[in-house]
Amino acid sequence: MMAAWSVLAAFYPSILLPSPLEVVAALCSLAASGELARELATTVWRLLVAFALGGGLGIALGVPAGRARPLAALLRPIMAVLAGVPPISWLALALIWFGTGSLAPIVVAWLVAMPAVFVATLEGMRALDRDLADMARAFGLQRLDMLREVYLPALTPHLLSGLSTAAALTVRVGVMGEFLASSTGVGSAMALARTRLETAEVLAWVVVALGLLMLAEGLLLRPLARRAAVWRKEG
Amino acid sequence: MLALEHVSKAYGARLVxxxxxxxxxxxxxxxxxxPSGCGKTTLLNLLAGLIAPDSGLVRRPPGPPGYVFQEPRLLPWRTVEENVGLGLKALHVPxxxxxxxxxxxxxxxxxxxxxxxxxxxLSGGMRQRVALGRAFAVNPAYLLLDEPFKSLDIALRLQLVQLLxxxxxxxxxPVVFVTHDIAEAALTGQRIMVLDGAPLTVREQILVDTPPGARRPCDPEVLETEARLYALLTPGSR
Structure with a gap:
């Protein structure tokens, strides 16, 4: 892919398609100027807040909804709307309500990421082995022990896919939100580079966003998956 | 005190x-x-407090029972050691x-x-041993056993019956031991009930005097009990 990119870049002016080397150079100069660290820090805390809200509330609503059908019937359509409406529509509303700043990208990323976790939690609760829960009840396990010994471990495999989807959505929608509704952060820097026709810099920020996604997978989801795998596969 | 008093329980239209x-x-x-489906498991679940009767009273000693289910029902994400200790954890034992x-x-x-x-x-036999250990470990006031040795080979079966x-x-x-195995019943039961269902009725009751621990598989009394049970369970014996 890198080779194809290099070859193609040779035929086009760098304003349309800069070569990989130019992108690396742009990235280096962003790092050297301190711009990279500054914008990255802003984006990371925004995304973390959005992901914590989306993931936390997704689980916190999904567990009770999995136990009480009426609650699931109430929440499911809400989540479907949150997930189904194009993120850009939410962003338009958020811009009107919150103006530009941190709030719009955070709220939109949170709202778009939450349904993935909610649905995964709900499915996990549905798939829960009733016999196992009965056994635990027979042996006198109470709420907190029940959660720790039975519910959370049983939910982990389902949560993994939900959280992974949610993390990707948070990065995508969060950065998009910054692009359109903020004057700071990776997305906003990308927008600025675009207006200046600094295509190499735009691509450098794309690389940064990709890095964020990989970081989320590596730091958050891999360790969780490894823990879950211990009892499932030969280990 | 472990007892049911005038208990009724239905699942939908089916009176168990x-x-x-x-x-x-x-x-x-x-x-x-x-026979399967005659309401034995429902009976055990009532005695365990897992389900409530529609009417009537269930009397049971305080504290959770030692319950061994048909399947081991181990927590797949916990080790053997943790599974055996599960009930003790729930009781907040140090x-x-x-x-x-x-x-x-x-x-x-x-x-x-x-x-x-x-x-x-683990092998199937090991899993069922873990389930047995989990039940014994809580030093329960009563034991409920739902065909715990089903699908185990005969040697292991005899070994675990002895252990029990x-x-x-x-x-x-008090032990309520549901089994399909005539030999198991003849070896362990002080009272053996042959049931019909559903709704569950007691067709016959056999009392055995020799203490369970003093019986051996080929003792005349054990064989005689087995013969009576065979006769009772053979179709058309009613």
Missing amino acids: LKDLSLTVGEGEILCLLG VAQRRSVVAHYLERLSLREAAGLYPHQ LDEWQRAPK
């Missing part, structure tokens, strides 16, 4: 128990034999004491080497 009264004596081993009790039963059930393994790494009897002799307590 109808005005059933039953008392299990202090330190009595009661064996229940009967860690040190929990460890020593668990170690004792791992030893008795020949599971010491498997302490750190997960259920998927040893445990019971050490601390006699």
Whole structure:
């Protein structure tokens, strides 16, 4: 892919398609100027807040909804709307309500990421082995022990896919939100580079966003998956 | 006191128990034999407090029972050691004491080497031994056994029946033992009920005097009990 990119870049002016080397150079100069660290820090805390809200509330609503059908019937359509409406529509509303700043990208990323976790939690609760829960009840396990010994471990495999989807959505929608509704952060820097026709810099920020996604997978989801795998596969 | 008093229980239109009264004596081993679906498991779940009767009263000693289910029902994400100690954890037994009790039963059930393994790494027989250890470890006021030795080979079956009897002799307590195995019932039961259902009815009751611990598989009395049970369970014996 890198080779194809290099070859193609040779035929086009760098304003349309800069070569990989130019992108690396742009990235280096962003790092050297301190711009990279500054914008990255802003984006990371925004995304973390959005992901914590989306993931936390997704689980916190999904567990009770999995136990009480009426609650699931109430929440499911809400989540479907949150997930189904194009993120850009939410962003338009958020811009009107919150103006530009941190709030719009955070709220939109949170709202778009939450349904993935909610649905995964709900499915996990549905798939829960009733016999196992009965056994635990027979042996006198109470709420907190029940959660720790039975519910959370049983939910982990389902949560993994939900959280992974949610993390990707948070990065995508969060950065998009910054692009359109903020004057700071990776997305906003990308927008600025675009207006200046600094295509190499735009691509450098794309690389940064990709890095964020990989970081989320590596730091958050891999360790969780490894823990879950211990009892499932030969280990 | 372990008893049902005029208990009825229905699932939808299907009446499983109808005005059933039953008392299990202090330190009595009661064996229940009967066709699948006659309501035995419902009976055990009522005695365990897992389900509530539609009407009537369930009397049970305080504290959770030692319940051994048809399937091992181990937590797949916990080790053998943690699974055996699950009930003790729920009872908030201090860690040190929990460890020593668990170690004792791992030893008795020949599971010491498997302490750190997960259920998927065990054979079927080992899993059922873990389930037995989990039930014994809480030193329960009563034991509920739902065909616990089904699908185990005969040698292991006899070994575990012996273990159950040893445990019971050490601390006699009410035991309700559901089984399809005539030999198991004849070896362990002080009272053996042959059931029909549903709704669950007691077709016949056999009392055996010789203490369970003093019986051997080929004792004349055991064989005679088996013969009576065979006769009762043969189709058309009604």
